[in-house]
Amino acid sequence: MTNSPFSEGIVAGRLATADLADNFADLHPRLDDHEALVAADRCYFCHDAPCMDACPTDIDIPLFIRQISTGTPEAAATTIFSQNILGGMCARVCPTETLCEEVCVREAAEGKPVEIGRLQRYATDVLMERGVHPFVRAPETGKKIAVVGAGPAGLSCAHRLAMSGHDVTVFDGKAKAGGLNEFGIASYKSVDGFAAREVDWLLQIGGITIETGKTLGNDVTLDGLRAEYDAVFLGVGLGGVNAMGVDGEDKDGVLDAVDFISDLRQASDLSDVAIGRDVVVIGGGMTAVDAAVQAKLLGALNVSLVYRRGTERMNASVFEQNLATSKGVRIITNASPKAMIGNGAVREIEFEYTDNDLKPTGQTVRLAADQVFKAIGQSLDGNDLPDLEGGKIAVDDTGRTSIGGVWAGGDCATGGDDLTVTAVAEGRDAAEDIHATLSA
Structure with missing residues (x-):
């Protein structure tokens, strides 16, 4: 009996429960009280505050960091929530490395910005865990x-x-x-x-x-x-999820990345989530990275993220790209899907290399794949x-x-x-x- 590269298929429970728990632990654990004070002490409390200009919700970042530094995280959280009522989640998922932290004066001077995102999480977590809602509803208007x-x-x-x-x-x-x-x-x-x-x-x-x-x-x-x-x-x-428009897109094993992420988020037991041995994710945004990294964390042996342009054109930030590679994801650029190959279920994907203008070069490559996640945008x-x-x-x-x-x-x-x-x-x-x- 030959040892086919596809013999393992798409199965659940590739990793032990303990390994899955470690793999899916908090990406940026919350700062403790001392760590928060040390991190806040690095802020210059700039007069012109470029970090505020970079924040889409206009949070007064120097003010809330100063409030943390004076030992009043609840006041800091109120400052945050007054502009961003979902400041707790944004502290976890916002690409701070390309927004507030990218323009931090410490980043320009030292290459190490103030940890604004983690400080925001610290403050908001403290207030929320105390069961306090900082705002009072105005009298009813009847509207x-x-x-x-x-x-x-x-x-x-x-x-x-x-x-x-x-x-x-x-x-x-x-x-x-x-x-x-x-x-x-x-x-x-x-x-x-x-x-x-x-x-x-x-x-x-x-x-x-x-x-x-x-x-x-x-x-x-x-x-x-x-x-x-x-x-x-x-x-x-x-x-809606955009279609690739390639031959074989309807084969078994070709799935939408957003559905995969949603199913994983709602799973009560990660060991029940089935994952392939050879996984290919098509796309270059945050959804593509999230799908690729989680496929690897679930136990996929080979995970490739393939994008039709260069890394500099990816919507996923450099931090997200580095996170993917650090987890073992291979990023392949300047390659567009041409066909899904297999008898009923996908077994390989053929890609055609492109130049910087997305023009085909005539060169092709095939990747083994028993599971494909499409992350090419939503509509x-x-x-x-x-x-x-x-x-x-x-x-x-x-x-x-x-x-x-x-x-x-x-x-x-x-x-x-x-x-x-x-x-x-x-x-x-x-x-x-x-x-x-x-x-x-």
Whole structure:
């Protein structure tokens, strides 16, 4: 009997439970009290604070770090939450290395920035663990707002509206609230059910009702919401997954990376998650890296991340790329998928090398693969929507759409980068404009 490279197939339990627990432990463990004081002491508390300019939610970073340094982390957390109510999750998943920490004066002078992200997590964790909600709801206004999508944008919008005294109903198609934070990020970035706990903590403001299993266009309609509510905010995210358009894409073993990540996040036992021996991830963003790294951590022998452009064009940050390679992921660039090969199930993928202009070079390579994850971008899914621009809901600077009384934000809208922290900012700012409009 020959020892075929595909003989092991896609199976669960490749690693022992203890090994899986170690592999999926917290990527950046929380600082203890002494570590936080030492880290805060490195901040220059700059007058012009370039870190604040780089933060999409405009958190007063020097102020909250100074509050940590004076032994008042609860005050620091309140400073953070006043701008970013999901500051706990953003501290875990925000690419600080390309935002606030990249422009830190310490980074320019020493190549080692102040650990802003970890300090933010320290402060927010301290306050949340004490069961304290730092804000009080204003007197009820009698106004009702519908929010579609319980992800970062929708939750941020809902909280700010509730804080202003409005009643908010949040509709979401999933069985649980949280959106990307609950279903779409690597497990090692958010351990111990933090996403769900953060939602519960956020709801302490009062005035917010969440209805799960309700999708726009099926269970609720935009016209129906406009008739029943005083305003509508759409934070529906990007539910569709782009197709590669190559031969054999429908073979068994070819899966969407977002579904893989979601299934893994919801798994009660990681040893039940099946993974291949030879895994190939196609894409160059954060989702691709999250899928590739977790495939390796689950016990895949060979994991390759293949991107059609060079590493400098990857949406995944240099930190994320280095994380992938440190875990044993091989990154192959300037290669586009040409065909999935196999009899029923995928067994190999043929790639064609490209130049920097994506023109084929004529050279090809085949990679063994019993499992393929597509991470080539997502698209807006649905037809009961305002006017679109470039495949997303067209909005102005305040989040207003082409339909009166309807705002939008987050990944589904044209407002900015597809980042959790950006979605939070857009939801917050739309809520402010909704409040101003309803109060006029």
